[in-house]
Amino acid sequence: MMTRQTQGILGVMAAQTLLGTLGVCVVESGADPMSVTFYRCLIGGLALGLHAAWRGRLTALLRLPAKVLALAFASGVLMIGNWILFFTAIEHIGIAVSTIVFHVQPFIVVLLGSFLFRERLHVATFAWIVLALAGLVLATDIAEGGGAAGGSYLLGLACALGGAVLYALVTLIAKGLKGIDAPQLVTIQCFCGTLLLFAAAPLGPLQVTSSQWGWFLLIGLVHTGGVYFLLYGALPKLSTPLAAVLLFLYPVSAILAHAVVYGHHLAPVQYAGFVAILIASLGVTLRWGVRSSVAVPAE
Structure with missing residues (x-):
């Protein structure tokens, strides 16, 4: 019989690994980012809502305090913006680079936390952030002319970074929410996205092809409902260091999926940049060097 930790791993x-194939499904659907986001919210929200109803927890959503619901809806608006920006980035700079750039999010959380909540930063934290920025330059290959494609490439980078900022804000809101669990929060976020994008999504239900419905079902049921079920059941069974390492399987699997499906391989310097971001992220998450370094007050 498997141990609790093995089940979590x-x-x-x-x-x-499943999440790493999301970008391929988005590209293959051939739909615009806003439509993909709408159907992800609609289908994923239905799956999460049915699961909550099956567990007898759907009515609990309606009994949440008004302040909690308001913050949950605010996080939903930010999450929807994050998905739209990330899918737009994929259109301009590809799956692999978009995913790598998006994973500077932990550093944005640290910086925003220091300014919003007056959390004290440490010299070691600044060092990890500098390493991550260096890794970002290498991963995007800008220094070597990787952005030679011009405005489209730079727009993709801006969208990926913008998505990371919005997701960092979602993370900060989620940390402060009490009385609501993660599955309930994601259900509300999907419901919020469905309402907001109902009239805005360019592709109406009658305009979606049978092939696109297949991709949308995969994105909604597998990459939203299924992935969240797996994560929220598994993460509580793991220590923070182990979880931090395993969560980087997402960008690794995304890079591999991009290479296998489209034959696109990153340059060696870009892999070096990704490794730098990975190490720096672990350093920030696991607070390597913080105890021995000097705290720096946030301005």
Whole structure:
């Protein structure tokens, strides 16, 4: 019989590996970012809502305090913006680079937390952020002319970074929410996205092709409902260091999926940049060097 930790490891590995194929499904759907986001919210929200109803927890959403619901809806608006920006980035700079750039999010959380909540920063934290920025330059290959494609490439980078900022804000809101669990929060976020994008999504239900419905079902049921079920069941069974390492299977699997499906391989310097971001992210998350370094007050 598997131990609790083994179950957690397998659950996170499965979730992150599946999530790495999200970009391929988005590209293959051939739909615009706003339509993909709408159907992800609609289908994923239905799956999460049915699961909550099956567990007898759907009515609990309606009994949440008004302040909690308001913050949950605010996080939903930010999450929807994050998905739209990330899918737009994929259109301009590809799956691999978009995913790598998006994973500077932990550093944005640290910086925003320091300014919003007056959290004290440490010299070691600044060092990890500098390493991450260096990794970002290498991963995007801008220094070597990787952005020679011009405005389209720079727009993609801006969208990926913008998505990371919005997701960092979602993370900060989620940390402060009490009385609501993660599955409930994601259900509300999907419901919020469905309402907001109902009239804005360019592709109406009658305009969606049978092939696109297949991709949308995969994105909604597998990459939203399924992945969140796996993650929220698995993460509580793991220590923070182990979870932090396993969560990086997502960008690794995304890079591999991009290479296998489209034959696109990153340059060696870009892989070096990704490794730098990975190490720096672990350093910030696990607070390497913080105890021995000097705290720096946030301005």
